[in-house]
Amino acid sequence: MDEKAKAVLLVAGFLAVFFLPTGSPLFQESVLSGFIMLNEYAQEHVLTCLVPAFFIAGAIAALLKKDTVLKYLSGKANKWVSYGVASVSRALLAVCSCTILPIFAGIHKRGAGIGPATTFLFSGPAINVAAIFLTMSVLGYGIGFARLVAAIVLSIAVGLCMAFLFKDEAKGGLVLEKTGKALSKGIMLLFFGLMISILIINGLQMDALFKWLAMVAVAAGVGALAFGVFTPEQRNGWFRETWSFTKLLVPYLFVGVFVAGAVQPLLPQALIESLVGGNTVEGNLMAAVFGAFMYFSTLTEIPILQPLMAKGMGQGPALALLLAGPSLSLPNMLVISGVLGKKRTLAYIALVVVFSTIAGLVFGGM
Numbered sequence: 011m012d013e014k015a016k017a018v019l020l021v022a023g024f025l026a027v028f029f030l031p032t033g034s035p036l037f038q039e040s041v042l043s044g045f046i047m048l049n050e051y052a053q054e055h056v057l058t059c060l061v062p063a064f065f066i067a068g069a070i071a072a073l074l075k076k077d078t079v080l081k082y083l084s085g086k087a088n089k090w091v092s093y094g095v096a097s098v099s100r101a102l103l104a105v106c107s108c109t110i111l112p113i114f115a116g117i118h119k120r121g122a123g124i125g126p127a128t129t130f131l132f133s134g135p136a137i138n139v140a141a142i143f144l145t146m147s148v149l150g151y152g153i154g155f156a157r158l159v160a161a162i163v164l165s166i167a168v169g170l171c172m173a174f175l176f177k178d179e180a181k182g183g184l185v186l187e188k189t190g191k192a193l194s195k196g197i198m199l200l201f202f203g204l205m206i207s208i209l210i211i212n213g214l215q216m217d218a219l220f221k222w223l224a225m226v227a228v229a230a231g232v233g234a235l236a237f238g239v240f241t242p243e244q245r246n247g248w249f250r251e252t253w254s255f256t257k258l259l260v261p262y263l264f265v266g267v268f269v270a271g272a273v274q275p276l277l278p279q280a281l282i283e284s285l286v287g288g289n290t291v292e293g294n295l296m297a298a299v300f301g302a303f304m305y306f307s308t309l310t311e312i313p314i315l316q317p318l319m320a321k322g323m324g325q326g327p328a329l330a331l332l333l334a335g336p337s338l339s340l341p342n343m344l345v346i347s348g349v350l351g352k353k354r355t356l357a358y359i360a361l362v363v364v365f366s367t368i369a370g371l372v373f374g375g376m
Contacts, residue, residue, distance in 0.1 A: 040272045047271025047305070048264065058212040058225065060112070060263075065232075066205050067116030068252030073193065073201075073244060074120055083122035083130070093166045096129035098137070110134040111263075111345045112255045118349060125173025128358055131346070132337045133165035141312070145332065148312050153325060153373075157332050160369045164333060168361045175357055197239055204232045259345050266341025267305055274304070286318075286327035289374030291367070297327035298366040301335030302359065311335045326374020334366040 082095045110131060118127045137158055146154030193201075211224050236245050286293040301311070315328055338359060347355040 039275045043275050044268040044272030047274075048268045051264075051267045059209065062205055062208045062212075063110070063112045064252050064256050064259075065248075066202070067112035067255045068248050068250075069202065069205065070113070070116035071119050071251040071255070072247040073198070083117065083126040089170075092123070092126040093129050093169055096126040096169065097133045097162045097165045099130065099134075111342065111349075112259055115255060115259070115345075115349045116251075123173060124176055124350070124354065125169040127169075128172045129165045129169030131358075132168050132362060133161050134337075137161045141336070145312055148316055149319065149328070153329055153332070156329055156369075156373045160329065160333055160373070161337075164362075164365045164369060167365055168358070171361050172354070172358060176354060193240070193244065197235065201232065201235050204228050204235070208232075258348060262344035262348060263341045266339065266344045269340055271305070287322045287324055289324050289326040289371065291371065293324060293327045294330045294367045294370035294374070295363070297323075297330040297370060298334040298363045301331035301333070301366070302338040302363050303340055304335065305339040305341060324374055326370035326372075328370075329373045330366045330370030333369055334362055338362050 083092050114127060114131045114134075117130060118124070122130075142154055142158050145157050208225050208228050211221060211228065214221065236248070240248070285296045311332060315323070315331060319325075319328055343355060343359060346358060350358070
């Protein structure tokens with residue numbers, strides 16, 4: 011999709027509400043819900059989640075050596091290593107499915123095979139430490155542990171299936187030619203560690219003022235490295251790649267978040283509750299599909315599930331939603347389509363829904 015088409019998509023998503031009938035209270039509630047979710051997303055996620063993620067993705071594309079990525083994540087790497095690393099490498103980051111997208115795009119662009127890359131994409135939002143511990147404390151230790159194990163196992167299964175279906179070719183599309191002296195491993199580790207720590211600090215439960223001071227201090231460290239150690243070519247290349255990912259992903263994200271928010275009031279909650287009350291194939295599939303197409307902000311899938319489970323939602327469908335919900339969403343699907351193409355995206359969505367349904371059936375029957 012070119013820049014003009016993305017701009018049209020973004021503008022159309024907001025202008026459409028002014029040309030549709032507005033007499034219905036349900037329609038007005040739907041539109042308002044879409045803008046509320048978009049406003050909350052912008053306030054809660056853009057500065058502290060998306061911006062750091064875009065800079066990380068830009069750094070991966072501009073600075074990380076192709077061989078470093080291919081060593082662990084390419085289709086030619088040892089599968090035990092590549093899929094193992096991809097399935098657990100995001101366990102410390104309390105970020106939503108949308109925040110993982112720029113990092114996934116950067117890794118895929120730098121040469122990661124589609125199998126390990128989609129393993130990374132699926133596992134990241136579901137197995138962060140905050141999500142697992144909150145699941146255990148609110149919903150119970152059984153479903154919390156099941157979520158952790160299932161997310162790792164299913165992410166590898168999804169990646170292997172994607173690699174089998176699409177022959178897992180590792181491509182290294184360099185955008186920026188490397189010139190000048192390469193950065194040392196120590197500097198690279200420190201640089202990426204500081205940027206990742208911003209996401210980690212943002213996910214911690216602490217005093218708001220102290221959290222902001224800590225993130226500002228870490229960001230200052232990143233800036234000191236960029237302007238004190240990097241060459242102008244390295245620094246400018248990092249900025250160009252960051253801006254490139256921002257232009258690619260933001261239109262999809264904002265339109266998708268608005269649509270997901272607008273759909274929420276239209277969902278027949280009573281019908282959903284009646285369908286997911288038992289451990290049936292239909293109930294688990296409904297929960298997986300519902301989770302896949304809805305947008306859940308970081309950790310919000312847990313308080314959303316709590317009243318549903320109290321009203322009779324089964325343990326199996328609850329796990330299916332916990333697996334599919336954070337790993338997919340409407341914004342997520344739009345962005346993945348822009349990175350992988352429609353055919354691969356449809357295959358990924360189908361695999362996530364099917365495997366989440368199976369995991370729910372297994373857990374619900376235990």
